[in-house]
Amino acid sequence: MSQYILALDQGTTSSRSLVFDHAGHIVALAQKEFTQHYPQPGWVEHDPEEILATQLATARDAVAQAGLTMADIAGIGITNQRETAVVWDRATGKAIHNAIVWQDRRTADYCDGLRREGHTEDIRQRTGLEIDAYFSGTKVRWILDHVDGARSRAERGELAFGTIDSWLIWHLTGGTVHATDPSNASRTLLFNLHDLAWDPAMLDLLGVPAAMLPEVRPSSGDFGTATALSPDAPPIAGVAGDQQSALFGQQCTRPGMVKNTYGTGCFMLMNTGTKAVMSRHRLLTTVAWQIGGETHYALEGSIFMGGATVQWLRDELDMIGDSAEIEALAAGVPDSDGVVLVPAFAGLGTPHWNGHARGTLFGLTRGSGKAHLARAALDAIAHQTVDVVRAMEADAGVAIPELRVDGGATVNNLLMQIQSDLLNISVVRPEITETTALGAAYLAGLGVGFWSNTADIQSQWAAERTFSPQLDDAERKTADHRWQRAIRATLNWAEDR
Secondary structure, eight states: OOOEEEEEEEOSSEEEEEEEOTTSOEEEEEEEEOOOBOSSTTOOEEOHHHHHHHHHHHHHHHHHHTTOOGGGEEEEEEEEOSSOBEEEETTTOOBSSOEEOTTOOTTHHHHHHHHHTTOHHHHHHHHSOOSOTTSHHHHHHHHHHHSTTHHHHHHTTOEEEEOHHHHHHHHHTTTSOOEEOHHHHTTSSOEETTTTEEOHHHHHHHTOOGGGOOEEOOSBSOOOBOTTTOTTOOBEEEEEEHHHHHHHHTTOOSTTOEEEEESSSEEEEEEEETSOOOOSSSOEEEEEEEETTEEEEEEEEEESOSHHHHHHHHHTSOOOSSGGGHHHHHTTSSSOTTOEEEOOBTBBOTTTOBTTOOOEEEOOOTTOOHHHHHHHHHHHHHHHHHHHHHHHHHHHTSOOOEEEEESGGGGOHHHHHHHHHHHTSEEEEESOOOHHHHHHHHHHHHHHTSSOSTHHHHTTOOEEEEEOOOSOHHHHHHHHHHHHHHHHHHHHHHHOO
16 A cells, blocks of 8 residues: 555645655655735735646655655645635636635625624524635625626536635546535535535525535545546545644544644634534634544634734835744844734634724834834734633633644744743644644545544644743733733724724
């Protein structure tokens, strides 16, 4: 049997591919960034062709780096930026518009209208989601309404819709498979959490023709053969949205276990087992994964700007040359000296769900410098996570004893210490922080028998470092009070339009 699994990790700013061995260790990794398009304030787009090209290139590069061929790969797992919507021509495989990214806010006013019409609770009960421009359904509607002839073509079955996983599967299989998995489907506003099927009432409300939709298949199973990569193509055997994949990669397979991923955004998920728990504190209810006919669910808190806040300092303000420099810069001061950054560049997610909020900066004095702003950026990432933990504890009715963390920003020891200080709990970083890709690899490996069952992979998780709180209660309360003041001011500014 082939001895390796290939994971395709298609993210918001880069496409990555990783080769894993049977012990869950990384054998090779390749990565390519791609272009971010901002046609108007609050709009974010990607070129689907560039996403495809970079993903295929990294897949080939990673396998070559490992000294392997595709014949050595037992199976392929795909994990992807969720909610980002693509519509393409079934005949040509070409997208009819740029992908509209999950961060995009162009449909915020339309979402306001749905709320005014009284759809909030019905949508929450059907889909587990809030009405927000974050999700795919309103993005698809926008494309159909703004590309000439698109709606009539979609109704005739000439167009296909998918999140990024579906776009990749279609092209990897030469257009023979149009599919997604429940974890991605549950992020569209079009999928019924309880029936585990596309919801006709939601399709009708948002004006999305059923003929466009992909088939929903189990997260671990058959998604066709990746003939676009090689004649010796391995099967695509695992698919999950990036945050659910990270939950699986962190081996949070028992109810009550929690992880937070620090990527472009920050996304915290709590496994709730085989029951879809509806939140009372504006968390999302989502499918975690579906394996062997059993569906696991999760509660999720979504923070739109995590590592992207640091990228803003790097790319727009030229404060640093590389994202890794943020830790040393921020460590140059003992604290932010009262400076508070609310990075609502793409609105505010959990628990506020305000699509009109925008980035705000408070507490500046003549003595405020780059280091203070860098420290405020790290503080903001951690404070947003605290807000989500509070909502999650309120829903669960129990205190969360520890937080498992992963994602690129977890290499920042200062950020992890700030997180532990503000939460007042342990923050645990695993030996393998590439848990998003690892989760997809595990799903694919289970799908092809590379690993026999979940117990086979449980022992592979190990902690690399645990951060314990060092901040006293008075300082923690002061920091929290200052943050909540800034949030209230940001929301007030957003409402006074």
